[in-house]
Amino acid sequence: xxxxxxxxxxxxxxxxxxxxxxxxxxxxxxxxxxxxxxxxxxxxxxxxxxxxxxxxxxxxxxxxxxxxxxxxxxxxxxxxxxxxxxxxxxxxxxxxxxxxxxxxxxxxxxxxxxxxxxxxxxxxxxx
Numbered sequence: 001x002x003x004x005x006x007x008x009x010x011x012x013x014x015x016x017x018x019x020x021x022x023x024x025x026x027x028x029x030x031x032x033x034x035x036x037x038x039x040x041x042x043x044x045x046x047x048x049x050x051x052x053x054x055x056x057x058x059x060x061x062x063x064x065x066x067x068x069x070x071x072x073x074x075x076x077x078x079x080x081x082x083x084x085x086x087x088x089x090x091x092x093x094x095x096x097x098x099x100x101x102x103x104x105x106x107x108x109x110x111x112x113x114x115x116x117x118x119x120x121x122x123x124x125x126x127x
Contacts, residue, residue: 002043002117003090007078007099010109011050017108025104032098041093045080074109081117090114 014022036042052067080097084090091114094100099110 001084001086001090002120003082003084003087003094004115004117005080005082005090005094005097006076006113006115007080007097008074008109008111008113009077009099011075014108021104022108025102025108028102028104029098032096032101036093036096036098039082039093039096041082041084041089043081043083045078047078048076050075077110081120087114087116090116 033045037045054065054067056063056065078099080094082090082093084093094112094114097112099105099112102110105111
């Protein structure tokens with residue numbers, strides 16, 4: 001089964017931190033990313049920008065609004081898809097991600113949400 005994992009961060013906390021502290025925390029991510037990728041369960045990993053656009057249908061027309069849209073201090077910073085037998089295995093695989101391995105992640109509000117994917121289609125055949 002495939003699982004969508006959503007990485008969150010607290011933008012206010014990160015923005016309030018000195019740039020050097022954020023860069024130091026990010027530099028600590030690489031070894032954890034390698035272990036995470038080497039698990040063999042990561043299908044896709046993507047870091048996201050804070051810029052966003054919302055599309056919705058209203059009065060019979062598609063409307064666009066520029067974001068970010070989070071109504072809380074939390075922002076989505078990354079998404080990844082892993083393959084696992086069950087939620088417990090998915091949680092073990094996701095626990096290798098830097099968001100929960102790097103100590104500074106606690107200070108910046110880093111966390112991961114895991115959700116089973118019920119429909120998964122690729123535009124190219126899977127390897």
